[in-house]
Amino acid sequence: MFRFRYLLPVLFCVVSAVLLAAELDPASHWYATARERTALLRDAGKAIFSDSSFSASGRQSCASCHDPARRYNPANTLDVQMGGLTLRSQGFRAPPTLTYLNRIPPYDNHHHDSEEEADNSIDNGPTGGLTWDGRVDTGAQQAAIPLTSAFEMGNTVAGVANAVRKSPHAAKLRAALGDDALATDSKAFAAVTRALGAFEEDYAEFSPYTSKYDAWLTGHAQLSAQEQRGLELFDDEAKGNCAQCHLSKRALDGTPPAFSDYGLIALAVPRNPAIARNRDPNFHDLGACGPERKDKAGQDEYCGLFRTPTLRNITQRQTFFHNGKFHDLAEVIEFYVTRDITPERWYSRDARGKVIPYDDLPARYHGNINRDPPFDGQRPGAKPRLDKDEIAAIVAFLHTLDDGYLKDNPYRSKR
Numbered sequence: 242m243f244r245f246r247y248l249l250p251v252l253f254c255v256v257s258a259v260l261l262a263a264e265l266d267p268a269s270h271w272y273a274t275a276r277e278r279t280a281l282l283r284d285a286g287k288a289i290f291s292d293s294s295f296s297a298s299g300r301q302s303c304a305s306c307h308d309p310a311r312r313y314n315p316a317n318t319l320d321v322q323m324g325g326l327t328l329r330s331q332g333f334r335a336p337p338t339l340t341y342l343n344r345i346p347p348y349d350n351h352h353h354d355s356e357e358e359a360d361n362s363i364d365n366g367p368t369g370g371l372t373w374d375g376r377v378d379t380g381a382q383q384a385a386i387p388l389t390s391a392f393e394m395g396n397t398v399a400g401v402a403n404a405v406r407k408s409p410h411a412a413k414l415r416a417a418l419g420d421d422a423l424a425t426d427s428k429a430f431a432a433v434t435r436a437l438g439a440f441e442e443d444y445a446e447f448s449p450y451t452s453k454y455d456a457w458l459t460g461h462a463q464l465s466a467q468e469q470r471g472l473e474l475f476d477d478e479a480k481g482n483c484a485q486c487h488l489s490k491r492a493l494d495g496t497p498p499a500f501s502d503y504g505l506i507a508l509a510v511p512r513n514p515a516i517a518r519n520r521d522p523n524f525h526d527l528g529a530c531g532p533e534r535k536d537k538a539g540q541d542e543y544c545g546l547f548r549t550p551t552l553r554n555i556t557q558r559q560t561f562f563h564n565g566k567f568h569d570l571a572e573v574i575e576f577y578v579t580r581d582i583t584p585e586r587w588y589s590r591d592a593r594g595k596v597i598p599y600d601d602l603p604a605r606y607h608g609n610i611n612r613d614p615p616f617d618g619q620r621p622g623a624k625p626r627l628d629k630d631e632i633a634a635i636v637a638f639l640h641t642l643d644d645g646y647l648k649d650n651p652y653r654s655k656r
């Protein structure tokens with residue numbers, strides 16, 4: 242009897258010890274459910290996002306250009322950011338916000354939309370994809386770009402692999418992806434990009450839908466008279482017509498507006514002389530037809546096209562458009578309504594003092610430039626569609642798109 246009296250507690254201890262060991266030992270990932278593994282991956286991604294040891298300089302992380310405190314917009318007012326080994330290499334595009342990036346559909350040459358529109362036979366043209374030119378489709382694919390770009394984090398696959406093996410995130414990645422997740426350099430690099438992609442799929446963090454506008458759409462807030470007027474001008478086809486591309490209404494299936502239809506469009510934003518690459522008169526950032534995107538090289542109809550960005554959290558940005566040329570929202574709107582009325586205000590001049598129309602896009606691509614409202618009918622002498630007060634109203638409305646007005650996503654709590 243003596244022996245049996247102790248059997249049960251001993252057995253209990255042994256079983257608990259085994260379970261505990263399994264829990265503590267990162268190598269034993271077998272117990273984790275898929276959900277736990279995703280959570281581990283996301284946590285690792287969140288930590289890596291702000292960890293400078295993944296850059297060649299040791300001084301730059303994803304958060305350096307996408308600051309979580311500014312809704313993943315750059316914290317500074319630079320037109321474009323610096324990177325590389327000594328942080329002296331200049332990029333040539335402004336970092337977009339990462340909020341609402343999980344709303345961006347995969348890139349498609351001929352987008353037919355059944356969710357946003359009643360008529361899905363309309364070809365909306367090139368749409369979607371991550372980055373300004375839509376060249377990758379997933380967060381994981383995208384993360385590989387800044388980690389190894391010479392003007393961003395400037396690292397190598399081996400350098401990233403070394404960094405992750407030494408980092409406190411290694412155990413989580415092994416637990417999430419398997420014992421051999423960091424065994425080779427290419428596996429370790431893939432584990433890092435997968436973790437960053439998983440972090441960006443954290444909807445509560447990246448797509449909170451807690452703006453005043455969301456509160457208004459769900460009946461939890463009133464817009465001021467000026468904000469209301471701004472919204473009307475934003476939507477009105479005869480005025481701003483902004484909502485044609487920056488969708489402001491809920492989709493037919495109830496999805497809240499993302500303030501973008503993700504179309505790739507040529508607006509002919511003025512050339513930015515502050516970008517070092519632009520000292521070479523033969524260099525042009527042509528968006529979808531290159532230089533960063535390679536698959537449309539030489540296909541003229543894609544030249545000058547950049548993906549329409551979301552306008553959610555836009556007031557957290559201090560730099561606007563793909564080349565960071567603008568720093569003031571009212572000025573952005575003035576550009577929209579006077580691009581072709583006073584081109585001399587926006588574009589540079591040649592040696593003889595003649596204005597170079599659309600000075601960042603070679604003439605052979607000018608047929609790609611968008612001429613829908615508010616651009617239609619613009620010619621020197623015409624009256625701009627929006628005056629100063631109207632522009633101020635639209636800017637006031639744009640302030641309602643900042644997250645953080647509500648505590649919780651109002652669409653979710655209604656369900």
Ligand code: HEC
Nearest residue numbers: 302303306322324334335336337371372373384387393437
């Ligand atoms: C030196 C500044 C810089 C750093 C560091 C940086 N990024 Fe970016 N990020 C950019 C720029 C610039 C773009 C636009 C690139 C383009 O269009 O070619 C961008 C675009 C993106 C996009 C696409 C967003 C969209 O709307 O399409 C994602 C996602 C992203 N970055 C994530 C990351 C992650 C993850 C890291 C860290 C591994 C990172 N970035 C590090 C500057 C930076």
Ligand code: HEC
Nearest residue numbers: 481482483485486506508510547548549550561562563577
């Ligand atoms: C025909 C489609 C279209 C219309 C109409 C349109 N936009 Fe845009 N918007 C874009 C595209 C495309 C870009 C990016 C262009 C680039 O950087 O080359 C953009 C960029 C912006 C940006 C800069 C965002 C950032 O993250 O840098 C702001 C602000 C903006 N639009 C506001 C407006 C407002 C306000 C209106 C109405 C007056 C408007 N847009 C009308 C397509 C459009």
